[in-house]
Amino acid sequence: MSTVILLLSLALGTYVVAVLEQWASTNRLRLAGPVISALRLLGQENILPRKSDRLFFEVGPVLLLIAALLSLAIIPLAPGLIATDLATGALFFNAALAYVLVAMIMAGWGPDGAYGMIGGWRFLGQLIAYAMLVVMPITTVAMRAESLSTIDIVTSQEMLWNIAYQPLGFALFVFAGMAMAFVPPFDLPVATGELAGGVEAEYTGARRIVFRLGRMVLILSVSSAIVVFYLGGWLGPWLPAWAWSMIKILSVAALMLLGGRMLPRIREATLLAWCWKLGIPLALANIFLVGILVLVVPL
Amino acid sequence: MSVQLVFLLAFGLAAVWFGIVVFRTHSMVRSALALLFSQTAIGAMFLVMQTEFLGVLQIMMMATEMSIMAIFMVMFMMDPGGLGEMDMKHQRKLSLGAGILAFAGATALALLADWGPIATEIPDAGEQVRLLGFELLGRSMLIFESAGLTILTAMIAATAMAVQAANRPEPAAPDRGPDRGKQHGH
Numbered sequence: 218m219s220t221v222i223l224l225l226s227l228a229l230g231t232y233v234v235a236v237l238e239q240w241a242s243t244n245r246l247r248l249a250g251p252v253i254s255a256l257r258l259l260g261q262e263n264i265l266p267r268k269s270d271r272l273f274f275e276v277g278p279v280l281l282l283i284a285a286l287l288s289l290a291i292i293p294l295a296p297g298l299i300a301t302d303l304a305t306g307a308l309f310f311n312a313a314l315a316y317v318l319v320a321m322i323m324a325g326w327g328p329d330g331a332y333g334m335i336g337g338w339r340f341l342g343q344l345i346a347y348a349m350l351v352v353m354p355i356t357t358v359a360m361r362a363e364s365l366s367t368i369d370i371v372t373s374q375e376m377l378w379n380i381a382y383q384p385l386g387f388a389l390f391v392f393a394g395m396a397m398a399f400v401p402p403f404d405l406p407v408a409t410g411e412l413a414g415g416v417e418a419e420y421t422g423a424r425r426i427v428f429r430l431g432r433m434v435l436i437l438s439v440s441s442a443i444v445v446f447y448l449g450g451w452l453g454p455w456l457p458a459w460a461w462s463m464i465k466i467l468s469v470a471a472l473m474l475l476g477g478r479m480l481p482r483i484r485e486a487t488l489l490a491w492c493w494k495l496g497i498p499l500a501l502a503n504i505f506l507v508g509i510l511v512l513v514v515p516l
Numbered sequence: 517m518s519v520q521l522v523f524l525l526a527f528g529l530a531a532v533w534f535g536i537v538v539f540r541t542h543s544m545v546r547s548a549l550a551l552l553f554s555q556t557a558i559g560a561m562f563l564v565m566q567t568e569f570l571g572v573l574q575i576m577m578m579a580t581e582m583s584i585m586a587i588f589m590v591m592f593m594m595d596p597g598g599l600g601e602m603d604m605k606h607q608r609k610l611s612l613g614a615g616i617l618a619f620a621g622a623t624a625l626a627l628l629a630d631w632g633p634i635a636t637e638i639p640d641a642g643e644q645v646r647l648l649g650f651e652l653l654g655r656s657m658l659i660f661e662s663a664g665l666t667i668l669t670a671m672i673a674a675t676a677m678a679v680q681a682a683n684r685p686e687p688a689a690p691d692r693g694p695d696r697g698k699q700h701g702h
């Protein structure tokens with residue numbers, strides 16, 4: 218039963234994220250938008266570029282989707298409503314999303330096109346910027362929960378959500394999470410208008426649907442992680458646990474997508490400089506601060 | 517044969533196969549990613565052996581490491597896409613000999629070493645993470661901290677070498693005749 222609920226909420230969540238994404242990029246809220254786009258893409262010719270690395274070209278989008286789906290396996294929507302409660306859940310989330318990078322490199326390299334290739338390698342540079350800012354805030358969350366299990370992480374926030382307990386970590390994790398899901402202003406690998414779609418540029422038809430779907434699930438996954446690690450997961454008054462999870466996850470996704478559109482796209486070099494010169498020292502300071510807090514004010 | 521052993525063998529064979537693919541392909545990117553999937557298969561073997569933390573860690577670390585290796589191979593090799601059919605195998609006799617020797621050595625070590633009593637009770641994954649934490653901050657602290665410090669030193673040294681100092685003069689451009697020099701008037 219819980220499997221069915223999880224799959225349904227996954228489908229629903231992905232659809233809403235797709236609607237939100239279209240709303241953010243076109244400024245028009247159309248509930249049937251994703252269906253129309255999918256039908257249009259299905260009717261499109263499946264173009265195979267000449268001299269492509271066929272294996273990478275085909276595997277890239279599928280790997281993106283699989284990595285994003287796997288990372289959702291450790292997200293609890295309610296007590297007991299989780300695909301798999303791993304003892305290393307918080308680490309597993311990272312491990313699964315590390316393969317987003319591999320998928321992007323494959324999808325960028327595969328079609329033998331300049332835009333795609335630049336986009337794919339750009340994402341590698343982006344990862345070098347954001348990776349530490351994902352791992353270090355997760356460390357402090359695990360320090361407070363004294364566990365890497367996502368269920369334990371949520372229950373550790375019963376007294377006070379982590380957004381209040383470690384706001385610095387929250388800010389860093391949201392920043393890095395947006396870069397990880399390459400939503401604007403961090404959409405360097407697919408930069409529309411600058412790289413003509415980047416990694417997406419050479420994909421048409423059904424392959425493009427898989428790529429877009431993978432990206433929507435990735436955005437959903439990152440929003441879920443923000444909710445589980447910092448916004449108290451399913452915790453909340455009056456409403457049932459799963460409702461709180463859904464409301465929080467979709468609100469975070471909406472804020473990420475709509476807020477990100479307001480900002481100019483960041484340059485790769487600027488992103489790297491910010492992350493390494495400012496972000497990592499702040500993340501280290503956060504580990505130090507939370508370490509003291511956990512010892513002195515164990516809430 | 518238990519299900520566990522079947523999976524262990526399957527992932528082990530996958531690791532070996534991807535290792536062979538590294539040298540069979542012509543493309544640098546394919547070669548790097550084949551090495552990645554070989555390492556991922558080893559991570560999966562850790563998972564089958566119920567060492568969850570090590571398995572997940574291996575799977576995570578290798579993805580970024582091998583991708584970074586791929587871009588360096590693309591940057592420095594003359595035929596990154598493999599369209600020129602470049603051969604990955606060099607010094608065949610030497611490498612064949614070294615490979616056989618290393619394989620024999622590792623096998624002998626595995627068979628002959630005294631591994632002590634084999635664990636019958638496996639602590640659950642959460643307990644393993646806890647024990648690993650105590651190990652890293654206890655007996656093995658010196659080793660891990662010195663390794664970490666060494667890597668940090670190497671990182672700083674590499675960055676220092678890569679950064680062009682602001683006041684260091686640019687290396688003189690090779691002389692390409694009088695006209696060229698006038699165009700670049702710096």
